[in-house]
Amino acid sequence: MAVEADKPGWAANVDLPALLKEAGLAALVMFGLAISIIGIRTVTITGGLGLEYRWDWVAFSVAVVFAGRFLLALRRETRSPAKRAEREVVMDRIGASVQKAAKVAGPLFIVIAIALPWMPFSNRYIVDIATLVLMYIMLGWGLNIVVGLAGLLDLGYVAFYAVGAYSYALIAVHFDLSFWICLPLAGLFAATFGVILGFPVLRLRGDYLAIVTLGFGEIIRVVLLNWYEFTRGPDGISGIPRPSFFGLPFSRRVQEGEQSFHTFFGLDFSSMHRIMFLYYLILVLALITNFFTLRIRKLPVGRAWEALREDEIACRSLGINPTNTKLTAFAIGAMFGGFAGSFFATRQGFISPESFTFVESAVILAIVVLGGMGSQIGVVIAAVLLIGGTELFRELEQFRMLAFGGAMVLIMVWRPRGLLSHRDPTLRLNDTPKGGTS
DSSP, X not given: OHHHHHSOGGGTTOOHHHHHHHHHHHHHHHHHHHIIIIIEEEEEETTEEEEEEOHHHHHHHHHHHHHHHHHHHHHHHHSOHHHHHHHHHHHHHHHHHHHHHHHHHHHHHXXXXXXXXXXXXXXXXXXXXXXXXXHHHHHHHHHHIIIIISOOOOSOTHHHHHHHHHHHHHHHHHHOOOHHHHHHHHHHHHHHHHHHHHTTTTTOOHHHHHHHHHHHHHHHHHHHHHOHHHHOGGGOEEOOOOXXXXXXXXXXXXXXXXXXXHHHTTOOOOTXXXXXXXXXXXXXXXXXXXXHHHHHHTSHHHHHHHHHHHOHHHHHHTTOOHHHHHHHHHHHHHHHHHHHHHHHHHHHSEEOGGGSOHHHHHHHHHHHHHHOTTOHHHHHHHHIIIXXXXXXXXXXXXXXXXXXXXXXXXXXXXXXXXXXXOOOOSSOOOOSOTTSOO
């Protein structure tokens, strides 16, 4: 007991051997993984393939994991519950302040987004990245309806994304319909699949719901991969028509008697015209998704989603039908996923099942969770960090996804409920009677 008393205050209740053992086990696991992932690499040599051994990289990764695990465990043991609760309160206040500021600065952000392609530093690469980020913002807002508002853990959201993309591609290629006709049809088909998914999972919740939705997403991908006569399987669908500006195509050559975008407006042909049009198109679609979500949250169905998220039993006791509530959440969330899928198809001009793997669902779900479930501005911040931020690590090649995963781990350790987990009440009740006194 005397030895314990002589220890410094921060180390009084710390079992140092246990922390070192925990860090050593983590380093041992990393050593086993690093040997095959990092330590041995195939390289092209004269006459075939050879092996390159990088044991210094293995040692570095093991040392980083050991130090990181030790510091994390030390922080866990030395941080008091009171300080932890105080930090959560501070972060919640920051989240509330950011959300309030976003409501005021929202129009300014929209103006900046509109002016982005015309900025002096803007180029095709920046506009392409901004288009990709906006597409994931739209997907995040669509999934936020299911996960953030209704509280239904969906790991197969990429299935609706794929249904929208393939619906647009098949209709546009075989029936020669314009983008503006195929877009609502793609959303309708995706919403139908959302209802189809909703029926079997009405009685499930939590992990069981996540497993079923994950299976649904894989079923859609396998069907797209194997139904060759309909979807062309792994070959994909190419030659998907590009969208036009109210009938004016963005092409250099047009048929006799027709006009293109640049000839109609008397401009020199530039490939940036189509790039900028796609950027503004996804910007409008994302803003419509945001406006719709903000409005529907204040309607009875939106409040029913939030009641279902908080407590399904209490939701039933209030006379709310959980069946219809879940179906509307799945259908509306899937509809916006279908819209984003149709945009992805027309932007790429080619789609295949490899574009709709579980990794896509994981990324979209990570955007919603890390941003703060139910937070619209949180989805924007998370999408910018996770999608736009990974472009900063493009030069790292195979370590790009490692940096992505490491950033996610740090955020979840530092802020498990998401960056902006503060939730403002959708409806506030005034306890003060109209007479003036309570």
